Amino acid sequence: MSEETFLTVSNVCKAYGEGDSRQEVLRGMDFTVAKGEFCVLLGPSGSGKSTLLNIIGGIDSADDGYIAIAGDKLRDMDEKALTRYRRKHLGYVFQLYNLIPNLNVKENIEVGAYLSDDPLDIDELLNTLGLWDHRYKLPNQLSGGQQQRTSIGRAIVKNPDILLCDEPTGALDYNTSKEILKLIEDVNQKYGNTVIMVTHNNAIQDMADHTIKLRDGKVRKNIINENKISAMELDW
Amino acid sequence: MRNPLGKRLPRELKKDFKKYAVLLILMIFMIGIASGIYVGNDSMMAAIDESYELYNIEDGHFELKEEATEDLLASMPDNIDIYEQFYYDVVEDIDRDGNDDATVRLFRIRTDINRACVNEGRLPEAEGEIAIDRMHASNNDIRIGDMISCGGSDYEVVGLIALSDYSTLFKKNSDMMFNAVDFDVALVTDEDFDTVDGTLIYQYAYDFRTAPESEAQEKEWSDDLVERIAVIAATGGYTSDKDEAEELADNVDEWTAYLEDIEAQSDELEARGEELEGRQAALEEHYDLVMAGDPEWTAEAQSLQDDAEALQADVDALAAEQDQIDSVIDSLEALEEYDDDTNELTDFVPEYANQAIHFAPDDMGSDKSMMSVLSYVFIGVLAFVFAITTSNTIVNEAAVIGTLRSTGYTRGELLRHYMMLPITVTLLSAVFGNILGYTCFKNVAVSMYYNSYSLMTYKTIWNADAFIETTVIPLILMTVVNFIVIYSKLRLSPLKFLRRDLSTSKRKKAMRLPSISFMGRFRLRILLNNLGGYIVLLFGIAFVMLLLAFAIGLPETLDHYKSQLSDNMISPYQYILKDYKDEDDQYITTSDDSAERFSVTNLVTIDGVYVGEDISVYGFIDDSTYVSLPSEMADDEVYISRPYADKFSLDAGDTITLKERYTDKTYTFKITGIDEYNGALTVFMKNDSFNKTFGNDEDSYSGFLARNTIDDLDQDHVYTVVTREDVMSLATQLDHSMGSMADYLAGVCMIMAVLIMYLLTKIIIEKNAGSISMVKVLGYENREINSLYILLTSIVVVVFAFLTSYLSVAGLKLAFAVMMYSMSGWFDAYISPLGMVKGVAILLAAYAVVAFFDMIRIKRIPLTDALKNVE
Structure with missing residues (x-):
């Protein structure tokens, strides 16, 4: 893990709605994330963690403050530049996988590889993901865990600088969840991507390098974990 | 990658x-x-x-009243080559049962111009052989080897051909429509042609020696040609210059008048001489009395001497004009050599205006x-x-x-x-x-x-x-x-x-719906949520209905036109005479009770939606039993027929100007009424006014209108007979060439309607599969779901069908009008209320098939759809 600051979140504010229905989701968030760090955004429902992840991902924008990746502020980028940013630097993993139903496992991963000039070896990745035997199956022939593995494969095949994970275990059972967390941990260690994971599961913070606890749109705690444990050791 | x-x-x-x-x-x-x-x-x-x-193929052709003499042909414009293509229009009796089946135009085999394309068989080589038009043969089920009768002679059909100048069988260039059912063109050998019993038409085809460089030049040359040929024919080849011909005509009139005057003077002098001779004789008989100084005879002697001197003076005066008289006589005698060559141009059709050549490619x-x-x-x-x-x-x-x-x-x-x-x-x-x-x-x-x-x-x-x-x-x-x-x-x-x-949409709340039943509101929501799909459905139905309007409307239009024509003809027969007097200068008459004299001529429009449209101008006697005109009409007041009024947007009170086709002479008429006759574009006026307007003799007429065939007319005096079939040829031909397509089109429409509605309703149901599955989970029965989705679509289809049926009829009328504007003649598209209902019924029948499949599709939507992941 490097100590070099890679992601800067500076005084980020975000509100939705107008007038009486206006709701402030983010109320001035500040923190930084180092390159290669496994960072967990932890908080209850409505704490603004998904909104923050979307702003970091460049698919939503802050009303105030800024996000900077390696010194480049997202607010200075136009739509094309943001798309380029996402294409080159970001991988996304969602709670509901969002796989393309009529592409098989390997092809779904190729969808991510297509975006990179120097993608990872797909066959090797399939082995890493434990999907080699399922590579020709369609998403509806897979279990939830296998679908999420595929989704992670799609995200990391382009070897992104940042892997954004939005509740990746939210729809999975205990054992499968741990397998997925282990996979993300392995990926982080093997490829050195910066991982930012949104979760409401307190247990997951134990495997992270860095935990940001959020509540009511504010950073409540910013914890560097010196004694992190392996994903397989987690229990909840 | x-x-x-x-x-x-x-x-x-x-x-x-x-x-x-x-x-x-x-x-x-x-x-x-x-x-x-x-x-x-x-x-x-x-x-x-x-x-x-x-x-x-010719650059054009013209017809003369009589065969052109060699001298006349030699004096024709030198920028054209002229080819004889005389023909006979005779009766064709296909099954040789003695009844007239069609008119066949018989030509010799043409080798230099307008050659024939042999589609099947060969050209006639021996007497008794004939090659006829392939299209006409097909229409009348005539095959090679069949015997047919033409002009009373039997021929064996040895070839089915397409004459290059008759790709479309127009009998006359001014006909509204061609007719390949009742009209035929055919080739026979020279020997057979020379024995045909009928009226020979002296038609000559021409080719420009140097091809015109453009259509504009071709038109310019043709315009010049028609004028020159008309003048050459009228002057027997004396001149091709119109002004010179007019000057000559004036001179001839003047010379003739002068010689008549001289002749009258001469006659008078002769009479006076004779009278003087009588008096001289009487004086000589009473010579003794004169010598005796009888005052009466002495005075007579003096008077006689004075009159004789006066006569001598007049004779001398006349004799002094002898040179002038001789000159005039020489001039007239010089013209006499052209007398035998004089002729009359009766038809002139340049190639570009020839419907028989151009209708097919244009259409x-x-x-x-x-x-x-x-x-x-x-x-x-x-x-x-x-x-x-x-x-x-x-x-x-x-x-x-x-x-x-x-x-x-x-x-x-x-x-x-x-x-x-x-x-x-x-x-x-x-x-x-x-x-x-x-x-x-x-x-x-x-x-x-x-x-x-x-x-x-x-x-x-x-x-x-x-x-x-x-x-x-x-x-x-x-x-x-x-x-x-x-x-x-x-x-x-x-x-x-x-x-x-x-x-x-920026709308935050759902649209409020009227307080109707829950199911009604549910349906409205479905409609609003699938508005895009339903709008495309509207266009799809409109498209199918437009095609259906053509499929149903076309035959109905033709039937309607035919029935209107039958009910509304000027007369079942129109006998057009070559002249209203016979060789003995006696009026040609008939004892037929229904026959009524009338006059007719053709003029053309010079402005409006179709320049050059043929307008038949009729003159009717007072109290005509065929056409009812007001008893009092000024010479320039006319009625026009309904199609003329409709096509050119004319009404009573308007003024029209028409011109003679081959001259610049124009005639202006004031419209005082519209006659509902719909057989052609016509102008109706009083016969007396007709004769005055066109400079005819006071008592002249073109022929007879009759309710039945007139048997006591010498056929040599009859130029042509216009019957109901001739007037209906437009409808007959349209019916023949498009009628069979109508049923086919209706079938195609039905299939198309099924497929389009199948697609669109499938899309709507698929889009709502989740909701349908959900209501199934909630306990709705298929019957209730059908009443939501199928009933809604059914209502929409029925509403759209009726809505678009009106639009499609308007579309049909518009398309038909556009088509008629581009061709000679006019009649409106017509579709009966029953026809409209038929169109809607076909569409709804197609929808019934679709609805059946939709019900199956709804039945097959599984309950799990509502519960599974949205992917």
């Missing part, structure tokens, strides 16, 4: 095989027909273009534009079907799209991805459609033309226009429509896609 999303395309096609198969079939069918018509049309047009040289040209419009509308409708389908796919795949956009896929990449399918299907349709077009449908198109026109043989040629019309334009249409719809969908942010919030 190739975009892996491309791998979805074959799977999408496979997954929704039925839907895409229907779309493919529809597009292949439409593109195939369009391609077939284009290829068939252009191949045929190329054959027609080549035929000008191949068969040496075939309009087929292409009609086909283009139809295929554009149809491909447009299908493009919207695709757009709606893709739009629904985008809604279903919103989360995936959001994910892809989040990970860096550009909007352009996704746009191209979603456009790939419609474009691929269009390309596939274009390929297969064109294959069908060049093979199967081309033959359909060509046989349609062969079924209407007497066309020569052709070769299929590659057609760039067909490629543009059937490949490029459909692709552009499909691309543009889908681009607009898909782009507008994909404009939303990735976040909106991830949240599946794809509404572009």
Whole structure:
């Protein structure tokens, strides 16, 4: 893990709605994330963690403050530049996988590889993901865990600088969840991507390098974990 | 690396095989027909273009009242070569049962000009052999080897031909429509031609020695030619200069008057001489009395001497004019040598104005534009079907799209991805459609033309226009429509896609609905949520209804026109005489009770929607039993027929100016009323006014109107007889060439209606599959779900069907009017209320089939759809 600051979140504010229905989701968030760090955004429902992840991902924008990746502020980028940013630097993993139903496992991963000039070896990745035997199956022939593995494969095949994970275990059972967390941990260690994971599961913070606890749109705690444990050791 | 999303395309096609198969079939069918018509049309047009040289088609022809003398022909303009192509119009008795079946125009075999294309068999080689028009033969089921009777003589049909100057069988160039059923052209040997019993028509074809450089020049030369030939014929070749001819006519009048005056003077002098001689004789008898100084006789002697001197003076005066008289006589005698050559131009048709040559290519040209419009509308409708389908796919795949956009896929990449399918299907349709077009449908198109026109043989040629019309334009249409719809969908942010919030409307609350029953409101919600689909359905139904209006309206229009004509003819028979007096200067009369004298001539329009439209001007006697005109009408006051009024937007109070076709002489009339006669574009006036207007003798007339055949007229005096069949030839021919297509078109419409409605309702049901599944989970029965979805669509279809039936009739009338504006003649499109109901019934029958399949489809939607993951 490097100590070099890679992601800067500076005084980020975000509100939705107008007038009486206006709701402030983010109320001035500040923190930084180092390159290669496994960072967990932890908080209850409505704490603004998904909104923050979307702003970091460049698919939503802050009303105030800024996000900077390696010194480049997202607010200075136009739509094309943001798309380029996402294409080159970001991988996304969602709670509901969002796989393309009529592409098989390997092809779904190729969808991510297509975006990179120097993608990872797909066959090797399939082995890493434990999907080699399922590579020709369609998403509806897979279990939830296998679908999420595929989704992670799609995200990391382009070897992104940042892997954004939005509740990746939210729809999975205990054992499968741990397998997925282990996979993300392995990926982080093997490829050195910066991982930012949104979760409401307190247990997951134990495997992270860095935990940001959020509540009511504010950073409540910013914890560097010196004694992190392996994903397989987690229990909840 | 190739975009892996491309791998979805074959799977999408496979997954929704039925839907895409229907779309493919529809597009292949439409593109195939369009391609077939284009290829068939252009191949045929190329054959027609080549035929000008191949068969040496004339640059025009003219007819003279009598056969031209050699001297007259020698004095014809020297920029043309002239070819005799005399003909007889005689009765054709196909089954030789003694009844007249048709009129056949008999020519000798023409070797120099307007040569024949032999479609089957050969040209006649021996006496008793005949080659007849292929189209006419087909219409009347005449085959090679059959015996037919023409002009009372029997012939064996040895060839079926297309005369290069009769690709369309127009009997007269001024006819509203050709008639390949009741009119025929044929070739016989010289020996047979010389023995035909009938009135020989002296027609001469001409070719310009140097081809005109442009159409404008051809017209200019033709205009000049008609004037010169008319003058040459009228002056027996003395001059071709109109002014000189007019001056000559004035001089001849003057000279004739002068000689008549001299003759009168001479007669008077002679009478006076005779009278003086009588007096001289009397004086001599009374010589003794004169000598005796009798005062009376002495005075007489003196008077006689004075009169004799006066007479001598007058004789001397007349003798002094002898040189002038001799000069005038010499001039007149010089003209006498032209007397035998004088003739009269009775018809002149330049090639570019010859309907028999040009109608087919012109009509075939309009087929292409009609086909283009139809295929554009149809491909447009299908493009919207695709757009709606893709739009629904985008809604279903919103989360995936959001994910892809989040990970860096550009909007352009996704746009191209979603456009790939419609474009691929269009390309596939274009390929297969064109294959069908060049093979199967081309033959359909060509046989349609062969079924209407007497066309020569052709070769299929590659057609760039067909490629543009059937490949490029459909692709552009499909691309543009889908681009607009898909782009507008994909404009939303990735976040909106991830949240599946794809509404572009700023409306925060759902539209309030009237307080009707819950099911009613439910249906309204479905309608509002699927508005796009229903709007495309409206266009689809409108398109099918328009085609149905043609399929049903065309035969009805012709039947209506025919029945109106039958009820509303001027008279069942019109006998046109060559002259109203016979060789003995006696009026030609008849004892037929129904016969009534009338006059008729043809003028042409000089302005309005169709310049050069033939207008028949009739003159009727006072208290005519055939046409009712007011008892008091000024000489320039006329009634016009309803079609004339409709086509040229004229009404009582308007003034019209018409001109003689081959001169610059114009006539202006004031319209005082509209007659409902709809057989032709006509002007009705009093016969006396007619004669005054056209400078005829006070008591002249053109012929007789009659309710039945007139038997006591010498056939040598009759120029032609116009019967009900002649007036109805337009409807008969249209009926023949398009009537059979109507049933076929109705069938195609029904299939098309089924397919279009199948597609659109399928899309609507698929879009609502989740909701349908959900209401099933909630406990709704299929019957109730049908009452929500099927009943709603049924109501919409019924409303649209009635709505578009009115629009389609308006469309039919408009299209028909546009067609009639471009051709001679006029009648309105007509579709009866029953016909409209029939159209709606066909559409609803087609929908009933679709609704049946929709019910099955709804029944098959599983309950688990509502519970499974949105992907």
